Amino acid sequence: MKITSINTRKRLTVLALALSLGALPLLVGVTGCTTARHSDQSKGEHIDDNATSSRVRDALAADPLYKFGGVNVDTLRGTVQLSGFVMAGEQKTRAGELARNTAGVAKVVNNITVKESVN
Secondary structure (H helix, E strand, O other): OHHHHHHHHHHHHHHHHHHHHHHHHHHHHHHOOOOOOHHHOOHHHHHHHHHHHHHHHHHHHHOOOOOOOOEEEEEEOOEEEEEEEEOOHHHHHHHHHHHHOOOOOOEEEEEEEEOOOOO
């Protein structure tokens, strides 16, 4: 009888561990990667972030070497996220530099994807 209860306890422990690990990706997917949301901002923070995004977009558009039409800019509490597509790695790097050097930017998350060239 003891052997059966020990085996059952081990099986239940393994099952509980497997269920916990299996639920982790679901939990992360539901909650998202960030805890801050635009809806949590004050009106002043929202206005500041919109102005920062606008300044970053203007800096990208004014760059003489590269044009960044495929880059999206989103700002939340001074953190600028760049996303979209560019043709070369230098463009991604330059976009990050331009954003970092813009007034009001505390941090840059550069999620720009470099398109692979088809030869």
